Amino acid sequence: MKRTTRLACALSLMLAASAAGAQEKLSLRLDYSIYGTHAPLYYGVDKGLYKAEGIDLRIGEGSGSSNTAKLVAQNIDPIGFMDYGTMLKGVAAGMPLKAIFAVHQRSPMVIISHADAPVRSPKELEGKVLGMSASESTAQMFPVLAALNGVDQKKINVIAPAVGTKTALFLQRRADAITGVTYFHIPPLEAQGAKVHYFSYADFGVNALEGGLAANTQWLAANPETARRFVRATRKAYEAAQADPAASVDALVRQRPEQARNRELLLRQLQLSLQASGTPNTKGLPFGVSSEKDWQAMVDQFVQSNQIERPIPIGTLYTNDYNGD
Template sequence: MTMRRKLGKAIFSLAITLPIVWGAQAQAQDNVSLRLNWYIGGLHVPFYFGVDKGFYKQEGINLTINEGRGSANTVQVVGAGTDTFGLADSSSIINLISKGGEVKSVMNILSSTGFSVVSAASTGIRTPKDIEGKTLAVSPGDPIRGLLEALAAHNKVDISKVNFVQVDPAAKVVTVLEKRADGLLGGADDQFFLLKYRGVEPHALRFADHGANIVGMAIFTGNNTLKTNPELVRRFVRATKRAWEEAKKNPDAAVDVAMKVKPDLNRQSTKDQMVVDFDLMDSPNVKGQIGLGHEKDWTQTIDLLKKYRGLETSLNWTAFHTNEFLPK
């Protein structure tokens, strides 16, 4: 075989091999997990929609979504490295970090809280003062209880005139339905619709509308991930932002995906919950900027937690949240 023929054969072989090697590299996916704050509901639909539409795959991410058992548990699980990312309420993230937890928020999902006094409309609870003389269902260690103190202080409500009945979280709605309580401490995007689709006309007295707003839900990850794989964080945030944008444009299609994941969901209730969450993405300081955490929102959240939830920290808001991974 001549030298020219040998060279030609080598070049031909290389030309065949390179696309195969490149293709294998291009298809490599990072295995990533997201731990939710609770069982699948309207708040979580956009994440499943993003997986179904391939938004995470397009960012080189093979995403597994795990249901949660409350934000306090989710921050512990992600902090321990069991899951890559987590979805939790801001107060749980802040509380863990203030105690030395190695996590950080990287993306606001809800810049306003959905925490509310949820009641049957017939009880007449329309303003904060209306809760005086009423009985509210709460859960032991309920984080909303501390925020109710902030609501009361801001609106000159005598909290000593409010009665509380302690029940398990899942029993709050039943307690109101059975008229053992006039209302419950819950979510405008959650228990509100659980009452509605049990035949009761509900009303939500939103804390965010009455001087007691805090950052609602945020995506966070472990500090080790931030240090060792910042590009993964950037890609995850980019895919998540796209998932929420597209779910907002196509809510019915997004709910279709959720129904495939969990067929026993109440379709209309799930959609209604998600639509409320779209509204909660904004705050007085953030309008139409998905993912952005504003200094004023995080600082106010920290201040309220210090005053009404016993938070002890001297850390600046940037110790709890960063916007550096948002798409430019």
């Protein structure tokens, strides 16, 4: 009996070791330093959602969607969180990228100005100082906003703040306005007592999916099951965030304790982020599924605003194939 018990224990240990050994390492590059939208990814790690799918997910911070797109295109990181406008331009230039899980489907991009000197429309930016860095997703989409609203970009004085200094630039009133996204820029400005006015790109005609996860197409072709397992775990993580945003942020803090001091800011960012997670065309569909109509509208606007020379076949830009179960 003792021998049988010992054999059973040994077998259990072997199976556990085998399961641990089966964990496939996968690296994911964020679009920027950590902010609230990323919390569900850390929740997935913290709660073992990726581990349950046989994935050892390693999350690395980024320095702008343009850089993340390059890293994913080079397969340094097979998957990245990025702005889809940046991705679309990359695909037009030959980058092997494809969207696999759309997080922000209604553009949360905004122009933020001072409440006591508000900029109320894109046209009012002419003659003003605008803080905007070329590598940011908002800068990638700004020409579309300008073209749709008859804005002469040459009449805007654009200054490019260093990474992480845009909020300070605004608070010091060195810029009349800055580009931003609701979930990333509004909460820290609110936390510092700033009185702001803002309008969204979407309110002035920019119908573009803002961002989410994209993958290297060669990696996708070689690893379809890994991609499917990754998306399944990611969908569960974001659905959990919808149900309990605070739990996602707490999981992020457990994984990255240095973020504890930012907990309330991260929570506010995540709450705002989730408000942009769908469009009328994706109502009732699983989190992360995007619509062909939305992608087509985005491509049409990029062509009309001369951001790309010719239309791109929609099927080369995105797939919902990995988000089906």
